[in-house]
Amino acid sequence: MRYPKKPMLSKSRFLAGEQCHLRLWYSCFNRDLATPVSPAQQAIFDTGHEVGELATRLYSEGVLIREDHLHHEEAVQTTLKAIQDPNVRSIYEAAFLYDDVRIRVDILERLDNGQWNLIEVKSSTSVKDVHLPDVAIQYYVLQGSGLDINRAFLLLINNQYVYDGNNIDLENLFSSFDVTEQSLSLQNEISLRIAEHKEMLRAPNAPIIQPSRHCNNPYSCDFWDYCTKDMPEHWVLNLYGISQNKLDELTGMNIQNIGEIPDSYHLTELQGRMKRCVINDNEFISRRLDAQLMNVEYPIHFLDFETVNPAIPCYANTRPYQIIPFQWSDHILYKDGTLEHKEYLCDDDKDPREDFARTLLDALKKKGTIFIYTIYEKGIVIRLAEHFPQFRNDLLLIPNRFKDLCAIIRNNFYHPGFHGSFSLKSVLPTLVPDMDYEKLAIQEGNQASFEFLRMIDPSTPLEEKDRIKKELLIYCSYDTLAMVEIRDELIRRF
Template identity: 40%
Template sequence: MTDLPTSTHRPGSRPSAHLSKSRYMAGLQCPLRLYNDVYRRDLATPWSDTQQAIFDRGTAIGELAQQRYPGGVLVGFKPWERAPAIAATRKLLDDPAVPAIYEAAIEHRGVFVRVDVLVRNGDGWDLVEVKASTQAEKEVFQLDAAIQYWVLTGAGLKIHRAGVLVLNRDYVYPGGEYDLSALFRLGDATEFCRDMHGQIDQQVDEFHRLLARENPPEIGIGDHCFSPYECPYYAHCSEGMALPRNPIDHLYRLNGRRREALQDLGVESIDDIPADFELTAIQERIRQAVVSGQPWQSPDLARALAEAQWPLHHLDFEAWQPALPPYPGMRPFQAIPFQFSLHVEQADGKLVHHEYLHEESSDPRRPLAEALLEAMGETGSIVVYSSYERTMLNALARDLPDLADPLLALADRLWDLLPVVRNHYYHPDFQGSFSIKRVLPALVPDAGWGELEIADGQAAALAYEQALASNDAVYRDSTFENLKAYCQQDTLAMVGLLGALRGLCEAG
């Protein structure tokens, strides 16, 4: 019978709580996060709807991945039912008729894991960690596999191979049932897992000692709070901190080397950066604006704005990126534009709004593209605020070859306002960001997304996906109206921002 030992505790002032894969990963990010995960979950910021949707997506991908290994047996039980789950796993491991185990429950030295898939391989097993991603080589995913490998081998299992199973970005859905052998791609993690074995030994001991302490560790906030994921305790840890009004993190794209150099000088605020400290051109503009308290404006701003040709077509797309391609000809995580807002602005100030929102569960690409081509005039710049619209137009042209020429002609007319702002204007209220949601309030204080039910692109994509899945007609109609209001506000924002920039130039 396979030996699957139960949890052991390390010496300390109180018994150490057990570790899990997620707790181990939390400890790698920050010891305080691990401590709070075990003892102070009440301090965490509640999950957002978007985070919950990401979690649900991962669960769905994991269940689909099980079908890639047919004949397997699922180890059920609730997360807190560790003992019966371990006992059930032990029986399945010892049954040669079982080709695979889903959610195998195994514990070693106080670390409890549930393995997505264990595949019988001769006299041993292959470990498969499933991720709702296309990047099997991502280090955080490899670490997920490594802690499981450590537990499995420590518990006496012979593991031949360890891998991270992800979606294949090159898979093109032909329709019908998914070809699971082509939909998924298995990235090898065996050598990484073996190389990490000794390091994990030490880390597990450290984490057990940490959890045996009466008091939490003293850890300050820093880059680790956001890598590899934003910590759910960041709001708690940063609450009440006396942060400078203009922290150095407001320097655009501040890299680790410059941050460390500034910290070595004891500089926490942009105001205190020495004038001779080496910064990028944009960072220096930010420093000048902060120190002077006045916006920085390039003498070439008016010339840059004049490059846009009338009439101006202010365009914004909304899209969703389902992990599993829902329509033929699509790939995993391919963005699907389902909505656009278009404000056509004449030189005399006349403004006309066009919009399209696909309100059915069918493929939105063709009807959206046709509506866009019909709404667009033959001349004039198409104003956008990022390269996203170009990406969408190019993708539509690829997927709709009969419309490729007119769609690519639209792409040729794009005029991106973002680099104009980034290269020619900075206001201290931008706080180091050139996002339109940061830029617009600084230049047009009364404009914005204030009372809208949907306030960002991620929320829009989630709302659309949920509306399509709902049978509640009232909810669907309400959501669709909210989506229209949000997308319309995005293009109105560009109209207002461009007008404000012209006003700055006219004011001299």
């Protein structure tokens, strides 16, 4: 099908095209095929905006170009006026158009000699490969627009900065990286790639590209659900830990279904087990599973933490992206079969870590196996021990009692319904169909972090805070109840 209107490229479309031509095609012509942005994704975007807004405060006497992307031509005109006004020292969200590519520059800084610095703000803590074409295409458009550029910088978050609890020190929160040379060296490449993208968009039909690993690298593609809707239930990409080489080989052999992989094709032990379960439509139970689940000391704890790692630190003596635990849930199973539930959730705008550690020690006491799901909790406990000398010895005893239920399942059990994933969200509905995260208002950890930050925000209305608190408590307790039920179900199966 030929589309009548020539699409305009933008920086984000260019980067989409660098990841996958089909992604660029859909971004231009079939935007409605994208999966709607989830609250957790929106929280990531919001963080980016917050970081970008803070960064502008480092560049004074600036003006913000307010016209949105639907009014790009007007935004370009407003930018030109700002450039012509010598009193404007910095321009935020400066708009340009060259070679049919629209860009918005986070910050343009005017120098006394009439040149400009290009500053791209990222909420990352290190320069990544994908940042270089991101800056280089802006450099290309600015140069093409006739702007005299001095240097190009990436302004990133400095994760060594320690917040004093009073004022965010912007000079220390951000680190600047000069990427002028890299941007210059990419200019020819950028020009060629733009031409390539335009040519692809002139074709009568969308390019044929199979979804694969590239769909999540460097960014998760928002057309994933659409592109994979017709893939077989037991798709080779679901094979646990499958390498890109093997995926390419299997694609070359025209094999998409795990069940079609020939016996002669080498797979790891776990991948082979998955394949056999798919072909025979049965589950795998190792003889060792019994001992792994039953060799326990009572009372048995089923423990889960929720954490937050804000880009801009909230609490004194914490760094950007430092992991802060704010909630735990513990289901306690006694030898007589009684199940007790204990929990902690910080619902105040204060550093939750001390209360978290104290209440956790009180709940776990000194006895009993502690089931966790992945070893994430271990790192948190160790960091708490480093931070609170008064709890150190007791906290350091806790990881000795941990048993990782996820690793136990991965090593000893498989069901085709897992579809290659051992996450709690994949394992639970297969083993305990009555329990499903779909029923919950909060369904995953990132969403819990985002909701926690909303709950403790003083500007959130009280009613909303209460609602979030209830949902957080339900979500975390569901995780630990899920572990209780999964262990029970596995015990029933041997």
